[in-house]
Amino acid sequence: MSIGDMNKINKQTVAQQAIEYLREYILNIENEDNQKLPSESDIAKNMGVSRLTIREALKVLENEGLIYKSQGSNTMITTFARKLSENIDYTGELGSFLKDCGYDLEVDVLSHRLDKADEKIAKILKVQTGEEILIVEKVFFADGKQAVYCINRLPKKILKDMELSEELFGQSIFEFIEENTNFEFSHDHMELIPELVTKELSEILNLDINSPLLRADIIKYATDGKVVMYNSEYYVDELIRFNALRSNYGAKLSKLGSSINKRNGD
Template sequence: MDKGIYIKIDNEQLFEKVKRAVIQLIKQLTEIGKDRLPPESDLAASLGVSRTVIRDVLADLESKGFISRKRGIGTIINKHVLEADVRLDIDQEIKDILLQKGYEPKIEVINFEKLLADEKVAKLLKINPNEEILQVETVIYADGNPAVHIIDKIPLKLISAPYDIRDFEGSIFEFMKEKCSNQIESDLSQVKPAKADAHLAAIFQMEEGDLLLFLDEIGYSAGNEPILWSQEYFHPEIFDFKVFRRKL
């Protein structure tokens, strides 16, 4: 392993902390012009873990396209994939994406309120019409400029603990993990362009009819129950979505 590169691991779950350490190493090696990771045995010794853990981490990173492992060549760093900062095929927090892009993110909670589900909401979340939901509206800023507008809808019956406005200053997934009886295990998203109406135009400081990137997303529990409907509007000058696909 290159001298001068040291990686510390704290007391979090082993797989996740080793993966973060390897991603950090990949970025450091890329910055100094290296295109390959050290052998598994060297990584294991450097991080103080077994080769089995290293293999599992490398398999995960390979599935996400960050590396390619070739027999007789080694573990190649896919710099072009590493540079894709907004990936639709992997889970990324919006605040983390903005930080990676060099922005300072800030979340503003515009409103949160209890509403009665209309027929569309009821159908998407598989609840009864007029059943209560919680709707949360937030804007995420990048260096003070509006970057993302989000409307989240959750069946009220899932919320099992008291909450206030501060609970929505993180991600909705954190809120559901801490305050709800069910958590998001998977989601299905549709991406399409959307024209800014008067409300969105005012938020994004643009003209009505200007185009935004729209992510229409349903979050599912471990039992495949729809428990979250998110409507996310992204400023196209800040976000450029990419998808990694491996050819078989």
């Protein structure tokens, strides 16, 4: 893909489309040795938009950690940026991620049940305390080895009168929800929490009790801003690790990513 391949874009959503086109260009550029973006004027000309629009789009991508300004006002692609296409997309699904990374995937649905939301869960899901919620527990295996233990929680009312069975949830609860409800996932908020392996987690993930473990609590939102699901995911360090790109321009964490470790240590 070259900058000249980009199409002129709809003026109604010009800024957002410019961001999306540039992000795709950065992550899919064919020449990986090329660290420099074309000039703002060249990009603007190829897209048929103003330099101001391009400048605004580049600022967003800089905040995301995909690019940075070098001395001489050149816009450079970060070496981290091209790795992002291999990282977990937290609005996506773990199963697809593991398969994309070359693993043979298996998913074991440990349980699915209806329960009543306690005060904490109710507050997160924006439902009443005691309201019925669906809880699905799964283990994702990578090449036959436990990689992630996942707990999905969502309000029962969004599923209406649907009959629930283990086969419905399979590998992608995200597809299940989008296909069977009026919700479409948009974004999420993730909190990383270090903890020690309990007896229960030891049995599920085949880890030593009291060994360190990383948990991610994830609140998933629909396009209308409503909370659809609250997940807890427990990652096996041997297979999945997290990394962060930090900017020198303030203390802000620019981009959170993750990398997957094959068992040969790559």
